[in-house]
Amino acid sequence: MANSDRWYSSTTQVFWTCKALIEGRTLSTRTEIREVNGWRLAAVCHKLARKYHWPILTEYRGPENIAHYRLAPGTDISRLKFPPSAKALSEGGAQ
Structure with missing residues (x-):
């Protein structure tokens, strides 16, 4: 695996995201910590947006300015490119 392909977070976290x-x-990040003990949500979302062109929206909430990530309304899921660890999702699998 090339260094540029390395995510520095587990494939389970990428799949979960x-x-x-x-x-x-x-x-x-609070949701990620609670559900999968992860700390790399911002990095995963950034990679999905930049490398895979996912239309991820970021909203900062509360006095701590905590980032919340979601897909843009109307996103056609069938047109998304998936990272290797989440390919099964593009095929409708791994529920």
């Missing part, structure tokens, strides 16, 4: 976003969820 993709699955949650296509399910229409809004995610924050």
